[in-house]
Amino acid sequence: xxxxxxxxxxxxxxxxxxxxxxxxxxxxxxxxxxxxxxxxxxxxxxxxxxxxxxxxxxxxxxxxxxxxxxxxxxxxxxxxxxxxxxxxxxxxxxxxxxxxxxxxxxxxxxxxxxxxxxxxxxxxxx
Amino acid sequence: xxxxxxxxxxxxxxxxxxxxxxxxxxxxxxxxxxxxxxxxxxxxxxxxxxxxxxxxxxxxxxxxxxxxxxxxxxxxxxxxxxxxxxxxxxxxxxxxxxxxxxxxxxxxxxxxxxxxxxxxxxxxxxxxxxxxxxxxxxxxxxxxxxxxxxxxxxxxxxxxxxxxxxxxxxxxxxxxxxxxxxxxxxxxxxxxxxxxxxxxxxxxxxxxxxxxxxxxxxxxxxxxxxxxxxxxxxxxxxxxxxxxxxxxxxxxxxxxxxxxxxxxxxxxxxxxxxxxxxxxxxxxxxxxxxxxxxxxxxxxxxxxxxxxxxxxxxxxxxxxxxxxxxxxxxxxxxxxxxxxxxxxxxxxxxxxxxxxxxxxxxxxxxxxxxxxxxxxxxxxxxxxxxxx
Numbered sequence: 001x002x003x004x005x006x007x008x009x010x011x012x013x014x015x016x017x018x019x020x021x022x023x024x025x026x027x028x029x030x031x032x033x034x035x036x037x038x039x040x041x042x043x044x045x046x047x048x049x050x051x052x053x054x055x056x057x058x059x060x061x062x063x064x065x066x067x068x069x070x071x072x073x074x075x076x077x078x079x080x081x082x083x084x085x086x087x088x089x090x091x092x093x094x095x096x097x098x099x100x101x102x103x104x105x106x107x108x109x110x111x112x113x114x115x116x117x118x119x120x121x122x123x124x125x126x
Numbered sequence: 127x128x129x130x131x132x133x134x135x136x137x138x139x140x141x142x143x144x145x146x147x148x149x150x151x152x153x154x155x156x157x158x159x160x161x162x163x164x165x166x167x168x169x170x171x172x173x174x175x176x177x178x179x180x181x182x183x184x185x186x187x188x189x190x191x192x193x194x195x196x197x198x199x200x201x202x203x204x205x206x207x208x209x210x211x212x213x214x215x216x217x218x219x220x221x222x223x224x225x226x227x228x229x230x231x232x233x234x235x236x237x238x239x240x241x242x243x244x245x246x247x248x249x250x251x252x253x254x255x256x257x258x259x260x261x262x263x264x265x266x267x268x269x270x271x272x273x274x275x276x277x278x279x280x281x282x283x284x285x286x287x288x289x290x291x292x293x294x295x296x297x298x299x300x301x302x303x304x305x306x307x308x309x310x311x312x313x314x315x316x317x318x319x320x321x322x323x324x325x326x327x328x329x330x331x332x333x334x335x336x337x338x339x340x341x342x343x344x345x346x347x348x349x350x351x352x353x354x355x356x357x358x359x360x361x362x363x364x365x366x367x368x369x370x371x372x373x374x375x376x377x378x379x380x381x382x383x384x385x386x387x388x389x390x391x392x393x394x395x396x397x398x399x400x401x402x403x404x405x406x407x408x409x410x411x412x413x414x415x416x417x418x419x420x421x422x423x424x425x426x427x428x429x430x431x432x433x434x435x436x437x438x439x440x441x442x443x444x445x446x447x448x449x450x451x452x453x454x455x456x457x458x459x460x461x462x463x464x465x466x467x468x469x470x471x472x473x474x475x476x477x478x479x480x481x482x483x484x485x486x487x488x489x490x491x492x493x494x495x496x497x498x499x500x501x502x503x504x505x506x507x508x509x510x511x512x513x514x
Contacts, residue, residue, distance in 0.1 A: 012262050036377055038263040044372050045379075064284070064381060066276035068268060069326045072256050073249030075268035083277055083376050090376040094267055101284045116266035 010039040010053040019110055019117040026056040026089050037091035058107035059124060060086035062099050075113065084121055093119035128362035129397065130221040131354035131513065134162025134347035135472040139309040140460030142241045143341035147176070147185055148195035151237040154343035154465070155196045158233065162347040162357060166196070170229035172203035173220050175213025175236030176464040181254045182244045188237075198233070209258040210413065211499030212236060214467030214506035217348070218366045224350040231353075235345030236464035243341055251339055258500040260374035272328035272336055272414060274375060274501045279330060279416025282382035285431070288419060290330050292434030294321035296415040297334050297457055299443055304454025306444075306485035311340045311460030321415075335415040340460030344469035354513065361475045364400075365509035367393030373503045386505040387424035387496060394494070395426075398509040402426030406490040407449040407477065409470040411498035411505075412457050421496050422450060425507065444487055452477060452485045467506065470495035474510045 007014045010027055018025045028035045029043035030050040037056055042049050065082040080095040084105055094111045099121075109120035136157030143150050159166070172193050179185040189203035206216040213236030220232040240251060255271045256264075282288050295318060304313025316334065324333040354360040369389025372378050378385070395401055402425060410425070412418035419433035427448050428436045436442060442450040453459045453473040456466060474493040476482045495508045 016262075038260065038374050038377060044377050064277045064281040066273050066280055066328045066330075067326070068270055068273045068276075068328045070248065070252060070270065070272070070328070071268050072253035072270060073247075074253065079268060081267055081269055081273055081277065083281075083381075092264055092267055092269065092374065092376045101280065111267065113266045113268065116262065118267040 006053050006055065008053060012039065015039050016117050019119060020112070022110065024056045024058060024091070024107055024119055026054055027051045028054045033088065035087060035089035037086065037089045056089050057087040059104065060084050062101050062103045062105055063090055064101060065095065065099055082121060091119060093121050096120055096122045099123050128351045128354070128364055129366065130224045130348050130363040131351060131360035132346045132363060132471065132475050132510065133349050133354060133357035133360045134158045134164065135475040136161055137309060137344035137469050137472045138342045140340045140342035140462055141311045142243055143239065144243060147179060147183065147188065147237050147239065148192050150239070150341065151192045151235060151343045152196050155233060155235055155345040158235070158345040158347050164231060164347060166198045168231050169198045169201055169233050171201050171223060171232045172198055173216035173232065173234045174203065174205045175216045175467060176205055176238055177207050177209055177212045178238065178254055178463060181257065182239065182246060208504045209499035210411065210463050210466060211497045211504045211506050212464045212467060213344070214495070214497035214508065215368070217468060217471065217508065218368055218506060220348040221363055221366050224348055230350050232348045233345060234348055234468055235343060236466065236468050237343035238462040238464040239341040240339040240462055241341050263374045270328060272331050275414040275417055276328040276331055277375060278381045278420065278502065279414065282416060282420055283330065285382055286434065288434035290322060291318055292438040293330060293335055293415040293419065294318040295438040296412060296418045297321045299437065300412060300451050300455040300457040303444060303452050303485055304458025306483070307454045307459060310454040310458050311338055312458045313454055331414055337413050337456035337461040340462045342460060342462035342465045344465045344472050346468055346471050346475065359479050360513045361478045362511045362513045363508065364511050365394035365397035367391060367397070367507045369393070369505050371503050373501065375501045382420060384420045384424045384502045384505070386502050387421060387498065387507065390505045390507040391425050394507040394509050400492065400509065404492050405494050406492050407452060407487050408494045408496060409453060409473050410450055410455065410496040412451055412455040413461060415457070417498065418450065418455065425494065425496055444485055449487050452482065452487055467497040470497055471508065471510065478510060478512050
């Protein structure tokens, strides 16, 4: 993913465009160091506006997970969701194979629903 | 000195209702007025909790509509929306306004319909409930609200060894309590295997770990401390704490602690001049069994990691050392979203007056309500006490 221009200020449109292209962007706070995978107008931990766009790590550890058996209308049932720790950031995503807390996973795909993307992770053999 | 007093309380049975939102609300509000012995003309303001009427029934601008239906048209009134913590937030504003002297007598209540009486099925309602998760960063994954609490609970299980059997024992206890509550949606004797044998909704939650979709309404009459003695059975409000946390879920630093509840409890206890040791019983937001375990710890009723074992050991039954959800909780009493917060207050009032019948807890003076909204992004904790 070398062609994508990393925007100075990350909004949802540029975040989702990058993700659809396979790149998970986030923000890092210059004041407290917090990283997020869900771009905002200010740092969610300290309120600083001195935040910059960063490319997040793509391999990390499962922090929590659940398999959703009853889904909202418009979604197929029976998919696994995970909260994944990627360096200093955590993100929610789908998982393509069965994982448990503590497993190592890597960004493998993108799931799109009505044009809105989510990261998909798969386990990494250690 | 109390911040305010509750002098009247009313609620409908929670369950399936054909009545419209105004009709349903009147079934709670008019009994609350009668319980307080106040007339419509005595009401200075009306604060309403309704979370999803716009989405579920194409019904908004509800406060003046409901005020008109119950005979108090013209008073200042407004609808609050904070997901499942909606009517507790309305209550907070009523307490502040009588405390400040702005108003003397305020009616606070909630109403919601969530069953197929709305015309919506499970998939549609699951989608609407999921609207409380982040629109851009969570909803597109297909995350559901059982899923949100599953993610919180799975981490609690990982860190503390909480087991599915311990979670199931919360449901067993709340169904046992609900069996003594004539207004409960459910309530019958079940055992742990009934829970564990029910279908998975979002693991670790089985169907019977989850509260139902319910219709219902509840209301309380809030008055200022200096006029409370003019009423027959005032119950004092000594603290109302309101904590929030980061949304979306993934940005929360720590899942099992439900920080919004800890912040709200700290505020509420400080206002009331109490600690968790002074609490005699609690109504907590058990939308899912894991939520009750985490709430019991966040409120300081049990040490972190002890909420699951305490439930499994029977310590949270009506006759246990720390009764939790004597009403049956959301799990058995039901969860008509906007009505849930004030319904918890109705239960506290009845327990503190000694009017709770078969589910009365002996010798209670201090009760708390824990009402959570969204992914634990909002929690309100209220402290009610027998009037000194």
